[in-house]
Every structure is written in structure tokens, then in C-alpha cells.
Amino acid sequence: MTQTTRQTLVMGNWKLNGNKAMVAQLITALQAPATQHPNVAVAVCPPVLFLGQAQALLTDSPIALGAQDVDIHDQGAFTGENSAHMYTEFGVQYVLVGHSERRTLHGESDAMVAAKFRAAQDAGLTPVLCIGETLAQFEAGETQAVVERQLHEVIAHCGIESFANAVIAYEPVWAIGTGKTATPEIAQGVHAAIRAFLANLDAKVADGVQILYGGSVKGSSAAGLFAMADIDGALVGGAALQADEFAAIISAG
Ligand code: PEP
DSSP: OOOOOOOEEEEEEOOSOOOHHHHHHHHHHHHHHHHHOTTEEEEEEOOGGGHHHHHHHTTTOSOEEEESOOOSSSSSSOTTOOOHHHHHTTTEEEEEESOHHHHHHSOOOHHHHHHHHHHHHHTTOEEEEEEOOOHHHHHTTOHHHHHHHHHHHHHHHHOGGGGGGOEEEEOOGGGTTTSOOOOHHHHHHHHHHHHHHHHTTOHHHHHHOEEEEESSOOHHHHHHHHTSTTOOEEEESGGGGSHHHHHHHHHTO
């Protein structure tokens, strides 16, 4: 089978950072690099409170908007939550589900993550399913078993065909915010194993799905990662808050 050409996707996860001035500065500064690299899809995920401001700044921009989390419900008595349908009113295209900080700090189970994945898709959003192992699991050689378990729950809940409209972000927990990036070879090995796992169920879906790497990606490490056959972009935390670093990652795509 001929291999699909998958577009590189560079997505910034701003986490709990920013204010109105910073949102304006950062988005304004990213317009030129995003426009100059039309081959690279670029997205930013600001905190929910700034989605409206970001949407206005991104009018006629190639930069897409993402959200960092979503509730499993559409509406109702769920204080503090935000639904996928609400995001659609703000021009949101992507939503992160299962980020390790949600899994760890908010106790999100694989089943909860799968329900969020479905809620996002039901509203027409593209879920970005974050998966990855802890340092202890990495050292115990359990990486593949962990990511397969995390994928399995979504496949069981939503079907393999759901990955035709989804993105996967492989983010080893030991590399997130630590300054330790998995080497391109280590990351490629896991990405290839993820794709092979999906290909056992549906080769076409596996070939088409974008698998991003996340974990301390910087301008200096992006090109090496992106050169790998199964690494289709990056989910970026810390470096996404610095316009020049994020622009360098875009340029590497
Ligand atoms: C992330 O939070 O998804 C992430 C990859 O963060 P960082 O780039 O800071 O490691």
C-alpha cells in the first residue's frame, strides 16, 4: 500500500498561563511564521477564558484554535465545566483529551478520557488523544503496554474508525516539562508501534492518523523529531509560550 502523506501539525498547549496582553502578543507574533509555512498546520490551545479573544485575533488566520479539556456532558448541572458544543461557538477545532496532567492531577481514567474523546467528536471537534507512560513504566519496559491500554479504551468505546478524525499525541510523562526530550529514535520506535497497533485493526486509518510527539520539544530538537517517519508534528507546552521558540518549531516542520 502506498503511504499517505500526513501533514505536520504543531500545536501549542498554553496550560494555565497567560493574560489578555500575552494572548494578543503571542498570537500576533505567530501569524507570520504560520503564514510562511503553509505546509505545516499550526494550532494553539489557550485557557478557556481567552478563547473568545483568540478567536477574534485569528480571523482569516491559518492558525487553528484548540481547547485543553472538555466535559463529557453537553449541558447541565456540572459546575465549572465546558462542553464541546460550547467550544464550537468559539471556532475551536481541536480539543486535548487525556493530557497526563488531567490524568494525574484530576484522576481521569481511561474510560473518562474515552468518553471525552467521543463528546468532542460528537460535536464535530477533532480530539487530540494524549497517551504516554510514566518514568517508572518507561524504566520497567512497559511503554508499549501502557499506550496500547490507553488506545484500547478509546477503540472499545468509539471504534477504530473514530481515529480517521482524531490526532494522537504520544507524550512520555517523564519528558513533559522536565527538559528531557525522548531521542528521535526512542520516540519513533513508540510512534511506529502505535501505528502498527492501529494497523492491525485498520491499515488505512493507521496510515492516515497524525501522531504528534510531546515532551519538552524546542526549536533545537524539533527538526530531528520531525525527520522520523512516524512523527507527524509536536504538542508543545513550555516552548509554546515563547513566540520565537514556537516559530522555530513551526519552521522545522
Ligand atoms: C505538554 O504539556 O503537552 C507538553 C508537551 O509540555 P512541555 O513541552 O512543556 O514538555
